[in-house]
Amino acid sequence: MSDIYEALANIVGKDYVSNQAEERYFYGRDPGLMPPHEPDYVVMPKTTEEVQEIVKLANREKVPVVPKGAGLSLTGLVIPQRGGILLDMKRMDKILEVNEKAGYVIVEGGTTHAALKSHLEKHYPHLRHSVPDSPPIATVVANAVIHGQGRLTQQHGFNSDMVSGLEVVLPTGEVCRIGSCAVSPYWFSKGPPMPDLTGLFLGWFGTTGIITKLGMKLYPCKKFRDAMMFLTDRVDLVPDIMRKLGRTEMMEDIVSSFAPLPLRLKGNFNILVVITGDSEEELEFKRKMAWDTLWEYFESRDGGFLSVPPDMKVPLLAMPSKDTTRFADTSKGGGFEYSGPITPIDKYPEFITKLEELASRYKLFYASSARVIDGAHAMMFSFSYTFNRANPDEMNRAKTALDEAAEFALEEGGVIWKPNINEQQMVMKRMDPNTLKLMTKIKQLLDPNGIMNPGNWEAK
Amino acid sequence: MQNYASQIHRCFRCGYCKFPTDYSSFNCPSYRRFRFDSYSTGGRLWLVYAWLKGEVEWSEHLAEILYACTTCKNCTEQCPMKFAGDIVDWIVGARSDMVEKGKIPPRVARFFEGVYGYGNPLKLLRSDRGAWADGTKIYAPGDEYLLYVGCLGSYDENAQKMAKSLVDVFNAAGVSFGILGNDEECCGNEVYMLGEMGLFQTLVEKNNEKFKELGVKKIVALSPHAYNAMKNNYPALGAVFEVHHYTQLLYQLIEQKKIKPSQNKAKVTYQDPCFLGRYNKIYDEPRQILRSIPGVELVEMERNRKDSFCCGGGSGNFIMDLLAGSEDSPGRVRVREAYETGADTLAVACPSCLTMLTDAIKTEDLDGKLAVKDISQIVKESLPAKK
Numbered sequence: 001m002s003d004i005y006e007a008l009a010n011i012v013g014k015d016y017v018s019n020q021a022e023e024r025y026f027y028g029r030d031p032g033l034m035p036p037h038e039p040d041y042v043v044m045p046k047t048t049e050e051v052q053e054i055v056k057l058a059n060r061e062k063v064p065v066v067p068k069g070a071g072l073s074l075t076g077l078v079i080p081q082r083g084g085i086l087l088d089m090k091r092m093d094k095i096l097e098v099n100e101k102a103g104y105v106i107v108e109g110g111t112t113h114a115a116l117k118s119h120l121e122k123h124y125p126h127l128r129h130s131v132p133d134s135p136p137i138a139t140v141v142a143n144a145v146i147h148g149q150g151r152l153t154q155q156h157g158f159n160s161d162m163v164s165g166l167e168v169v170l171p172t173g174e175v176c177r178i179g180s181c182a183v184s185p186y187w188f189s190k191g192p193p194m195p196d197l198t199g200l201f202l203g204w205f206g207t208t209g210i211i212t213k214l215g216m217k218l219y220p221c222k223k224f225r226d227a228m229m230f231l232t233d234r235v236d237l238v239p240d241i242m243r244k245l246g247r248t249e250m251m252e253d254i255v256s257s258f259a260p261l262p263l264r265l266k267g268n269f270n271i272l273v274v275i276t277g278d279s280e281e282e283l284e285f286k287r288k289m290a291w292d293t294l295w296e297y298f299e300s301r302d303g304g305f306l307s308v309p310p311d312m313k314v315p316l317l318a319m320p321s322k323d324t325t326r327f328a329d330t331s332k333g334g335g336f337e338y339s340g341p342i343t344p345i346d347k348y349p350e351f352i353t354k355l356e357e358l359a360s361r362y363k364l365f366y367a368s369s370a371r372v373i374d375g376a377h378a379m380m381f382s383f384s385y386t387f388n389r390a391n392p393d394e395m396n397r398a399k400t401a402l403d404e405a406a407e408f409a410l411e412e413g414g415v416i417w418k419p420n421i422n423e424q425q426m427v428m429k430r431m432d433p434n435t436l437k438l439m440t441k442i443k444q445l446l447d448p449n450g451i452m453n454p455g456n457w458e459a460k
Numbered sequence: 461m462q463n464y465a466s467q468i469h470r471c472f473r474c475g476y477c478k479f480p481t482d483y484s485s486f487n488c489p490s491y492r493r494f495r496f497d498s499y500s501t502g503g504r505l506w507l508v509y510a511w512l513k514g515e516v517e518w519s520e521h522l523a524e525i526l527y528a529c530t531t532c533k534n535c536t537e538q539c540p541m542k543f544a545g546d547i548v549d550w551i552v553g554a555r556s557d558m559v560e561k562g563k564i565p566p567r568v569a570r571f572f573e574g575v576y577g578y579g580n581p582l583k584l585l586r587s588d589r590g591a592w593a594d595g596t597k598i599y600a601p602g603d604e605y606l607l608y609v610g611c612l613g614s615y616d617e618n619a620q621k622m623a624k625s626l627v628d629v630f631n632a633a634g635v636s637f638g639i640l641g642n643d644e645e646c647c648g649n650e651v652y653m654l655g656e657m658g659l660f661q662t663l664v665e666k667n668n669e670k671f672k673e674l675g676v677k678k679i680v681a682l683s684p685h686a687y688n689a690m691k692n693n694y695p696a697l698g699a700v701f702e703v704h705h706y707t708q709l710l711y712q713l714i715e716q717k718k719i720k721p722s723q724n725k726a727k728v729t730y731q732d733p734c735f736l737g738r739y740n741k742i743y744d745e746p747r748q749i750l751r752s753i754p755g756v757e758l759v760e761m762e763r764n765r766k767d768s769f770c771c772g773g774g775s776g777n778f779i780m781d782l783l784a785g786s787e788d789s790p791g792r793v794r795v796r797e798a799y800e801t802g803a804d805t806l807a808v809a810c811p812s813c814l815t816m817l818t819d820a821i822k823t824e825d826l827d828g829k830l831a832v833k834d835i836s837q838i839v840k841e842s843l844p845a846k847k
Contacts, residue, residue: 015786018496020521022507026498031472044495070475071497091495114483122484136483137475322540325474329541334470389469389509 011053016044032337033399034076039086048212056173066453067206069142074337075420081455104164109212128221131319141211146418157374160202165215171447187215206453208446222276227316230271232303239345246376259367333388339405340382343414362397464553473502477535480767489770489790490528493783501535508554523565528782530774531653533738555655567780580611590641592620599638601675610683612811619811626836633718649689650776664697679703684736711745724842725755729803732768733810753842759801773812791820806832
C-alpha cells in the first residue's frame with residue numbers, strides 16, 4: 001500500500017495526496033444518509049496526464065478509482081464503496097475557452113458552477129449557463145454526470161442535455177474526445193451528426209471513465225429577470241398549471257413548492273415562475289402571458305398571483321439558491337436529503353399525498369419542490385426530509401422514508417434521479433433485461449478490471 | 461463561549477464558506493492553500509464533530525487542520541445558515557478543548573510558551589520590548605492616548621518601522637500620547653483565537669490592571685488584532701477604557717486638518733485586515749486616509765472589504781506559518797492579486813499583514829515592482845518636510 005502512496009505522490013506531488021485518517025474520514029461520506037466507506041487514498045490531480053497516470057496505476061494494482069466533484073449528490077454516489085483512490089477533481093479548475101459566437105464554454109473536470117457563473121458575469125455578461133440550485137462548489141462535470149438540473153432546465157432540458165463535448169480518460173487510461181471536438185477544433189455538438197457517445201459517460205456516475213474536459217452550451221443572458229408566484233390550494237390543478245405555463249415557451253423556470261412552513265402559506269402550492277426579457281416591454285409581455293394563461297383559475301377563485309415584494313424576490317432569483325441549502329438546518333440538525341424522481345407532471349397530486357403520508361408516519365419535517373423539465377415533458381419531484389445529525393433515530397427514520405419514497409416513485413412509473421446504490425438495484429430490477437445486459441456489456445468493455453467507482457450501476 | 465459541542469453537527473458542509481460573495485475564487489485561506497476539503501471550514505467542523513464522537517482519533521494532522529484556520533471570518537460572511545456568526549467560536553472552542561487536553565501542534569505550543577515566558581510569541585527579551593522606541597514618550601497620567609504597540613510592532617523589524625512612522629505622524633499632529641515601552645504586555649488576541657483561555661484571561665487581567673493603575677481612558681492600537689481583543693473581549697473582563705484603531709484616529713486628524721498630507725504620487729491598493737474589516741466593519745477610514753493624500757490613486761483588488769482575502773497571518777500564523785511553503789500560500793496569492801491591479805504600493809493597516817505580505821513579495825520576486833507599506837508610513841512620507 002505504501003508503494004501506491006509513493007507512486008501517487010510521484011504523479012501529483014506529495015502535497016496533493018493523502019492517506020491520513022482525516023482526509024479518509026471526510027472523503028468517505030457525504031452530507032446525505034448513505035453509510036460511509038473510506039478511500040485508502042485521496043488524490044488531487046491537476047492535469048489530464050496525471051489522471052491518465054493514476055488510472056494506469058489503478059489498473060496495474062487493481063485498485064478502485066472514484067472521481068469526485070463536490071460530493072453533493074446527497075445519495076452517496078462518490079462514497080468509495082470498496083475503498084481505493086478517491087480523485088478530488090477540483091484542482092482541475094480552468095475555464096479553457098468561451099466561444100462567444102458559437103455559444104459554448106470548455107471547462108476542466110473540476111471547475112465549479114460558481115467559478116463559471118462568476119467568469120461569465122465578469123467577462124461575458126450577455127451569456128449564461130444553467131446554474132443548479134446546489135451550492136456553488138458543485139462542479140459542472142459532476143452535475144452533468146448525474147443529469148443535474150438548473151435554472152434553464154425548463155427551457156433546455158437536463159444540464160446534461162446542454163453538454164457540447166467531452167474529453168474523457170477511459171478506465172484503461174486512453175484519452176478520448178467525444179462530440180464535434182473529436183474531429184474539429186470546435187466543441188459545438190456532443191454527437192450529432194455522428195453517433196452520440198456522451199451517453200457512454202453521462203448518467204454513469206464515473207463508472208465508465210473520468211471526464212477531464214467538458215463543453216457546455218451557453219445561452220443569452222437577458223437584461224431583466226423577474227419572479228412571479230402563483231398560489232393555489234388545489235393540488236389537482238398543479239399539473240395543468242405547470243403544463244400550461246411550460247407550453248407558453250416563455251418562462252425561464254417553473255417550480256412548484258410545498259411545505260408546512262411558513263404557516264401563512266400552509267396548504268398552498270406555491271408555483272414560482274421566473275421570466276426574463278431584454279426590455280421592460282418584453283418582461284411585461286411575458287408577465288401578461290403568465291396572467292392570461294392562468295386567468296381561468298383566477299376567475300374560478302382557485303388561485304392567483306401573490307404580490308411579491310422586491311426583498312422577497314432576491315432569494316427567489318438568486319443563483320445558486322441559498323434557501324435550498326438552508327433547508328438542511330430547518331430543525332437545527334444540519335441534514336436533509338431528498339429522493340427526486342423524474343416523472344410525468346400528472347403524478348404531482350399522488351406524490352404530494354405520499355410526501356405527507358411518509359412525513360406523518362416517520363415524524364419528519366418535509367418539503368417538496370417540483371421543477372418543470374424541458375417544456376413540461378416531465379418534472380423532478382423532490383421528497384425532501386430534514387434530519388438531525390446528532391439524532392441517529394431521526395436519521396434512520398428519514399432514510400426509511402426516502403427508501404419508501406423511491407419505491408413508490410418507481411411504482412408510479414417515475415425514474416429515480418441520482419439513485420443511491422440501493423436505488424440503482426431497484427431500477428435495474430425493473431429494467432428491460434436486454435437493456436440491463438447492454439449496460440453490463442458496455443461497462444465490461446470499457447472497464448475490464450472493474451476499477452471505476454465499483455458498486456455503482458453494478459448488475460447483481 | 462457557548463457549548464460548541466452541542467451545535468457543531470449543524471454544518472451541512474455545503475461549501476459556501478470557501479467563496480467570496482461573487483464566487484470568483486476560493487476565499488478560505490487554508491482551503492486555498494491545501495485544497496483538501498478537510499482544510500475548509502466544513503471539513504474542520506465535520507472532523508471536530510468526528511473527534512468528539514470518537515470516530516477519529518486525535519493526531520497532529522488533525523490539530524494542524526484545526527490550527528491552519530486563520531480565523532479570518534470569511535466563512536461567517538458566506539455561510540447561509542443561522543449559526544454563521546458562531547462558526548469562529550466553534551473553532552476556538554474546539555481548540556480550547558485541545559489545549560486543555562494538551563493536544564496541540566508543537567508550533568502552537570511554542571507560541572504559548574513565548575507569550576507565557578517572554579510576554580511575546582517571538583520569545584524575545586521583555587527588556588527589549590521598547591528598544592524600537594528610542595525617544596518616544598512613555599505614557600504618563602494626563603496623556604490623552606495610550607499607544608498600544610503590540611508584540612509585532614515591538615519586535616518585528618518591518619512592524620517597528622510602522623510603529624515609528626505612526627509615532628512621527630502623531631507627533632506631527634500634536635497628539636497627546638505615550639507608550640508603555642518595556643512594561644507593555646501581549647494583548648492576547650492570538651492566544652484567545654488559539655484557544656488558551658487561561659493565559660488569555662491572565663493577560664487581560666494584567667493589562668486591565670495596568671491601564672487602571674495608569675488612569676488610561678483611551679487606547680489607540682497599532683494592530684487590528686489588539687484592537688479587536690480590547691474592543692470585543694476585554695470589556696467582559698473589566699476593561700473601562702475606549703479603544704480605537706490607529707486608522708480611525710488618523711482619519712479624524714486629517715478631517716480636523718491636524719495632518720495635511722502633501723503630494724505623494726503612488727498607485728495604491730489596500731489590504732483589508734480581517735480583524736479590522738470583517739471583525740469590526742472598519743472599511744472606510746483606511747481608504748479615506750489614502751484618498752486624502754494628493755497624488756494617491758486608490759485601486760481595489762478584486763476581493764476587497766468583506767470579501768478581502770486574508771494574508772494568512774491570523775490566529776498566530778504570522779509566527780507559526782502553518783500555511784507556508786506553497787505558491788498557494790495566502791500571502792503569495794494576495795501579492796500576486798495586488799500586483800495584477802497595476803498598483804506600485806500595497807497598503808496595509810496591520811503589522812501582521814505587513815510582515816506576511818512583505819515576505820511574500822520576496823518569495824514572489826516582486827521586489828522593486830510592488831512595495832508593501834503601512835498606511836502610517838504612506839502618510840508619513842506625504843507629510844511636508846520639516847523646515
